[in-house]
Amino acid sequence: MLSSKRGLRKRAEQGDRVREAELTSSEDREVERRLAAVMHRFEPNINSEQSRIVRQRIQTLLQSSQCLRAILLSNGDEPSPIFMVEQKVQ
Amino acid sequence: MSQLPRSIAFASIRELGSMLREGTTTPVELARLFIDRLDTIGRSLNAVVVITADRAMREAEVAGHELAAGIDRGPLHGIPYGAKDLLATTGSPTSWGAAPLRDRLIEPDATAIARLHTAGAVLVAKLAMAELAGGMGYNQPNASFTGPAKNPWNENAWAGGSSNGVAASVAAGCIPFGIGSETVGSIINPAGYCGVTGLCPTYGRVSRYGAMALAWTLDKLGPIARDATDCGIVLEAIAGRDPCDPATLDAPFQSVAEREPSSGFRLAVLRQGLDSSQTEVRDNFERSLLVLSTWAKLEEIELPDFPYYETTQIINRAEAAAALEELFISGQVQELTAPEDRIGGYASYTITAVEYLRAQRVRMKIIAEMDRLLAQYDGIVHPSFNMVASPLNMTFEDYRGPTRWTALASAANLAGLPMITVPNGFGQRNLPTGTQIVGRAWSDSRILAVARRYQRQTDWHECHPRS
Numbered sequence: 001m002l003s004s005k006r007g008l009r010k011r012a013e014q015g016d017r018v019r020e021a022e023l024t025s026s027e028d029r030e031v032e033r034r035l036a037a038v039m040h041r042f043e044p045n046i047n048s049e050q051s052r053i054v055r056q057r058i059q060t061l062l063q064s065s066q067c068l069r070a071i072l073l074s075n076g077d078e079p080s081p082i083f084m085v086e087q088k089v090q
Numbered sequence: 091m092s093q094l095p096r097s098i099a100f101a102s103i104r105e106l107g108s109m110l111r112e113g114t115t116t117p118v119e120l121a122r123l124f125i126d127r128l129d130t131i132g133r134s135l136n137a138v139v140v141i142t143a144d145r146a147m148r149e150a151e152v153a154g155h156e157l158a159a160g161i162d163r164g165p166l167h168g169i170p171y172g173a174k175d176l177l178a179t180t181g182s183p184t185s186w187g188a189a190p191l192r193d194r195l196i197e198p199d200a201t202a203i204a205r206l207h208t209a210g211a212v213l214v215a216k217l218a219m220a221e222l223a224g225g226m227g228y229n230q231p232n233a234s235f236t237g238p239a240k241n242p243w244n245e246n247a248w249a250g251g252s253s254n255g256v257a258a259s260v261a262a263g264c265i266p267f268g269i270g271s272e273t274v275g276s277i278i279n280p281a282g283y284c285g286v287t288g289l290c291p292t293y294g295r296v297s298r299y300g301a302m303a304l305a306w307t308l309d310k311l312g313p314i315a316r317d318a319t320d321c322g323i324v325l326e327a328i329a330g331r332d333p334c335d336p337a338t339l340d341a342p343f344q345s346v347a348e349r350e351p352s353s354g355f356r357l358a359v360l361r362q363g364l365d366s367s368q369t370e371v372r373d374n375f376e377r378s379l380l381v382l383s384t385w386a387k388l389e390e391i392e393l394p395d396f397p398y399y400e401t402t403q404i405i406n407r408a409e410a411a412a413a414l415e416e417l418f419i420s421g422q423v424q425e426l427t428a429p430e431d432r433i434g435g436y437a438s439y440t441i442t443a444v445e446y447l448r449a450q451r452v453r454m455k456i457i458a459e460m461d462r463l464l465a466q467y468d469g470i471v472h473p474s475f476n477m478v479a480s481p482l483n484m485t486f487e488d489y490r491g492p493t494r495w496t497a498l499a500s501a502a503n504l505a506g507l508p509m510i511t512v513p514n515g516f517g518q519r520n521l522p523t524g525t526q527i528v529g530r531a532w533s534d535s536r537i538l539a540v541a542r543r544y545q546r547q548t549d550w551h552e553c554h555p556r557s
Contacts, residue, residue, distance in 0.1 A: 079450030
C-alpha cells in the first residue's frame, strides 16, 4: 500500500537545517516562486534577514509536501472530513 | 495570607472535596490559599497571566453557601482551578499568550469554563502559555509576554509548551488542576516536563467553543492534574456534545466506569526512537514496563510506516495560517515576544490547497492504520518525551534537534486519539520523566484505567518540588 521514500522523509526530518545545496534546481525555483509570493503580500513586514528565514521555512514545508507524494493515493481516497452536514431531528 | 497548611496545596481533588464536606475547610479558604500561592510562587515561575480574585471569591462564596445548605454539585464543587489563557472568561482578558492581545476581552465564557462553573469549580487564574499556542514555530522558552515559563523542579529549566502555566502551577501546588489545550503535544509535553498527570482526550470529546483555534482539525482541550483519577473527574465535567462546536459528539464518558478487562490489560510497547533518548528516560521507561508487566500483557510493536511528522506539519501550519490570518494582515505578529514567531507563519501561506488536501488524504490512511493497530490493545506505551526539559537559555533545536514531535505524538494527534502522561521518575538536572499511554479513539476511560492502576503501584505523582 505504501511506497514511502525514506530518503525524502529523512531530508524533511532535517527540518530547517536542510541546506540549499540539497535542493534540485526545480525545487529551488519553486522555493523562489513561493518566497516571491510571500514578499509580494507581506513585504513591508519582512526585512532581508527575515526573508532568509522565511525562505528556509518554505523549503522545509515544500520538502514535507513532497514527502507526502510518496504515499500512493487513488482517485477515491477522500481527505479527512472537515465538513459535515448537521443532522437535525424533525 | 492563608492559614491552611502547605500539604493542602498538593492535595488531590478527592482529598479537598472530603475536607470541604467534613467542614475542615471552606471554598473561600481554599481559594485564598491557591491565590496566595499563585501570586507568589506562580508569578515567580512566570506561570500566571491574571489572578481572577473577584470572580474566585464570588464563586467560592456561592459554593460555600450551597455545600452548607446540602446542595452538592459533585466532586469539583468548591475546588479552585486555573485555565490556560486561550479560554475565554467573562470579566478578564484572554491574551492567547500574545503581547498585542494582552488587554483583549472575549465573552461569553468558553464552554469548558461554563461547564466547570456549573460543576461548582472556582476559577482562580488565567495561566501562561506559549504565544498563540506555539503556532508561529517558536524555538526557545522566551515566547510569551509573561516571560519564559520556569520548571518548578529546576527553575533554570523550561516548563514545556504550550500549556506551561497550567502544568507548572499544578506541579508547584498553586492549583489542584487546570485546563490546557493540545494541537500537537501541548498538554503531554508540559505535563510530562513538570512531573504531573496530563490527559489529552479524544478529538471531539470536549468542546473548544471559546478557545483560541490554532488548527481546527487537531485542537483538543484537556485537564492537567495530580493524578489520573483527578483527570477523569475533570474530563467528566467538561466532556459532551456542544452545538457551538460541531466537532463534538455525544459520546458517554464516566470517569470511574472503566474496569480492568477480565482477561487483564494488553499493552503495546513502542521502543521506536528510544535509542536517541537520554539514558535516564530510557531506564525509567524500562522500570515503568516492569511495573506494567505485573498486571498487563506487554507486546512490542512498531508504528506503520507513514510520514507522520510531515503530514502533521502541513495540516497544522496551513490551518494556523488561516486561523490567525488577521494577525498577519494587521501586522500584529510583529509585536510577538519571540523574534522567530514574528516571521514564523509567513511560509505557511505558500502551502497550496492541493498540498493541504493531500495531507488530509494521507491522514485518513494513518487513522485507519492506527485504529487497526489499537484494536488489538488497551493502549500503546512510550516515553512521554525522549529528553527532560531543556535549559531556559537554549534553543529547542540545539537541545533536541530539528524534529519537534515524536512519531507517536504526530500519529496520535492526527488520528485524534486519547493520550495520558504519568510521571515515572527523574532524569538529568532533577527534572521529571514520564510515560505516556495512547488509546483507541473514544477509549479515554480505558487509558485512564491503565494510568490509575500504574499510579496505585507507584508514587511518582506524589513527589513535589521543595520550594
